[in-house]
Amino acid sequence: MNIQPYLIPAHPIQFEEEIKKSTFITYLAHTPTVDQAKQFVDKIKSIHSDARHNCWGFVAGRPEDSMKWGFSDDGEPSGTAGKPILAQLSGSGVGEITAVVTRYYGGIRLGTGGLVKAYGGGVQQALKQLQTIEKKITTQLRVELDYGFMPIAQSLIAQYGAFEVNAEYGVDVVLIIEIEVREVESFTQNMINKSGARAIITPFTGK
Structure with a gap:
C-alpha cells in the first residue's frame, strides 16, 4: 500500500475552443472510483447527446495506478482521442480525475495528427x-x-495533524483518532514513551 499523499481535483473545470469550425468542449471532474468516472462520462454524454463524439479518459485512483485507467475514442479514428486524453491525465500527477471532450463536428476533417x-x-x-x-x-x-494522560494525547493528536473521531469516558478514556498512515509509527512510539508505556494503541477496526 502506497501511503504517500497525492493530488486530486478541487473543482470541476470546463474549457472550450474552436478548431477548424469544430467545437471542442473539455470537462474535468473529481471521480474517486471507476464507477464514478463512468457515471460522469454518461452525464456529459446525456448533456451533449447531439454531439458527434464524446471522447474520454480517466485516472480513477492514485495517479500511478494504471489498473484504474480507462479511455475511449467514441467513434474517432483509433488512438486519436482517448489515448491523447489519458496521456495528459496520467502525465499530470493528479489522481481521481476524469476528462470528457465533446466534439461538435464543423465539416472540416482534422486528420489523425490534428485530432x-x-x-x-x-x-x-x-x-x-x-x-x-x-x-x-x-x-x-x-x-x-x-x-x-489526556493532555499529552491531545497535544500529540494536534502535533500529528490527526483528529478525534470518537471518545468514550469510562474507567479509562478510549479515543478513536484518524491519522495519516505514514505518521502512525511515530505517533504510537511518542504516545507510549510519554505515557510510560501505559497508553494502549491498536488499529481500530470499527468494532
Missing part, C-alpha cells in the same frame, strides 16, 4: 486551470489511556 493535437491540447489547457488539493492516506487508531 490528437485537438483532444490532447484541450485537456492540457483545462489542466492548466485546474486547482488541486492533497489527498492524505489515513487510518484509525484506538487509544486507551488514563485520564491523566
Whole structure:
C-alpha cells in the first residue's frame, strides 16, 4: 500500500475552443472510483447527446495506478482521442480525475495528427486551470489511556495533524483518532514513551 499523499481535483473545470469550425468542449471532474468516472462520462454524454463524439479518459485512483485507467475514442479514428486524453491525465500527477471532450463536428476533417493535437491540447489547457488539493492516506487508531494522560494525547493528536473521531469516558478514556498512515509509527512510539508505556494503541477496526 502506497501511503504517500497525492493530488486530486478541487473543482470541476470546463474549457472550450474552436478548431477548424469544430467545437471542442473539455470537462474535468473529481471521480474517486471507476464507477464514478463512468457515471460522469454518461452525464456529459446525456448533456451533449447531439454531439458527434464524446471522447474520454480517466485516472480513477492514485495517479500511478494504471489498473484504474480507462479511455475511449467514441467513434474517432483509433488512438486519436482517448489515448491523447489519458496521456495528459496520467502525465499530470493528479489522481481521481476524469476528462470528457465533446466534439461538435464543423465539416472540416482534422486528420489523425490534428485530432490528437485537438483532444490532447484541450485537456492540457483545462489542466492548466485546474486547482488541486492533497489527498492524505489515513487510518484509525484506538487509544486507551488514563485520564491523566489526556493532555499529552491531545497535544500529540494536534502535533500529528490527526483528529478525534470518537471518545468514550469510562474507567479509562478510549479515543478513536484518524491519522495519516505514514505518521502512525511515530505517533504510537511518542504516545507510549510519554505515557510510560501505559497508553494502549491498536488499529481500530470499527468494532
